[in-house]
Amino acid sequence: MNPRRAILLDELLKKAMIVPDDVVGNPRVMVTGISTNARRTGRNEMFVAVRGTKTDSHMLLSEAVDAGASVLLVDRREVGSYPGVTIVCVADTRQAIGPIAHAFHNNPARSMIVCGVTGTNGKTSTTHFIYRILAEAGRNPGVIGTLGAFHGGHSIPLHNTTPGAQELAEIFHKFDLHHVDSVIMECSSHAIDQGRINGIPFRCGALTNITQDHLDYHGSFNEYMNCKERFFAEHVAAAPGSVSCFNMDDESGVAFSSRYRAEQVRFSTRDSGKHEVVADEIVMKVSATEFRLRIENRKARINTSLVGSFNISNMLAAAACAHSMGIGFDTIAGALEKMSPVPGRFEIINEGQPFTVIVDYAHTPDALERVLRFARQQCASGRMLVAFGCGGDRDRGKRPIMGKVAGDQADFVIITSDNPRTEDPSVIARQVLEGLLRSKLKSNRYYINIDRGNAIEMALTMASPGDVVVIAGKGHEDYQDVGTKRIPFDDRIVARTVLKDLVGNFTQMESLQTFREPIA
Secondary structure, three states: OHHHHHHHHHHHHHHHOOOOOOEEEEOEEEEEEOOOOOOOOOOEEEEEEEOOOEEHHHHHHHHHHOOOOEEEEEEEOOOOOOOOOOEEEEOHHHHHHHHHHHHHHOOOHHEEEEEEEOOOHHHHHHHHHHHHHHHHHOOOOOEEOEEEEOOOOEEOOOOOOOOHHHHHHHHHHHHHOOOOEEEEEEEHHHHHHHHOOOOOEEEEEEEEEOOOOHHHHHHHHHHHHHHHHHHHHHHHOOOOOOOOEEEEHHHHHHHHHHHHOOEEEEEEEOOOOOOOOOEEEEEEOOOOEEEEEOOOEEEEEEOOOOHHHHHHHHHHHHHHHHOOOOHHHHHHHHHHOOOOOOOOOOOOOOOOOOOOOEEOOOOHHHHHHHHHHHHOOOOOOOEEEEOOOOOOOOOOOOHHHHHHHHHHOOOEEEOOOOOOOOHHHHHHHHHHHHHHHOOOOOOEEEEEEEEEEHHHHHHHHHHHOOOEEEEEEOOHHHHEEEEEEEEOOOOHHHHHHHHHHHHHHHHOOOOEEEOOOOOO
């Protein structure tokens, strides 16, 4: 076991390049750890007080001291005095904790090539595609994001797409112990705004796209977009030799690119002659995709089992990042041909049933529309049935928009529960219904079934040969947040269980015909 790390406070602040507003007490006190949990602060650790949206841990300083804290990092001057405890005051503890936590672990990220991927949709797929390209190139990469943190055969479960600053620093430390040389991480807008990624030198950054999401937090779409742009201006551009990669098929990507003054790589499915990474001559089939990849002056024909225009965009983003990270063209092209779907992203569930079942993480209007448009191509002779819901305690404005998207694309929609959290799922469903009623869908072509398991079973039981069933919103998630509890639930497992029962007696099964019309 490694001995517990310890560092003098003034050396820690210097290594983190933090100049405090004030230090009250001994600046040469030893620090043996960083904590944001007052009750779990260890002996001689630094407790960081943070002002959150609901709580302010400055109210818990005495608890941290009682637990053993030797240093208190605060951004309030009037916090009282604690004998024998050093108080360090900074402008904003949220912004300072990242650099301090990374410095405590001797800044392991500085010896790695770190690539950050931000955007509304496609972050998870893009990070995993980059990971596979780097692994193909012989690197020892690690990933941090929605599906957890992992490298090689080791994995670390996470609670957030982008973990807190202290947790991130610990992950980088663990990666360093396993000689990880490259890290690809998802950078959510919350993480950017809250300073969770501070202290990380991003040698590469990529924008997938920007559509409506998280307006409950940011307040407006402009603020949401500005937050994303700050990632490139304040984080990527600040690292020497860094490169930013922008999606030129997305309006925000075009805007960011035009304002960016550091080195950049632009990727697109429309070759204007100005973009460095391009996919053209695209042929999309039911179970495969072909396109010509061009990076600078090199070209290659790519045949992949990945389907959908969204996957082409994600592969281009991965190719652009890998190229900017020094990976050769042949390696990138070879890796793209070997790509397999990311769990919960347009994942096909097949138990031998005579119709197609797709589970996807789509939980924004744009993502849902893209998935449904492509799914529609899979059912040229059948119908498309959609089961989905919207999360609680999140952006309420997108609910009716998603309802309309589903109604415009599907033949039958089942509105159900997603992660209702502390909201009434029936209220959420009614807000989704408001948009659906403004869609092209006929009035007898929808149903509200709040029980997600029952809704999935209903959709699958209604399906006939040649149909497509899309179960959207949760994708890879193996839980459902109901109230303040997290209960086990996996769309894929539920679907497989129902399908196994259906397949066994499918020839005797009669699907509901109440809404079906003859197909010419």
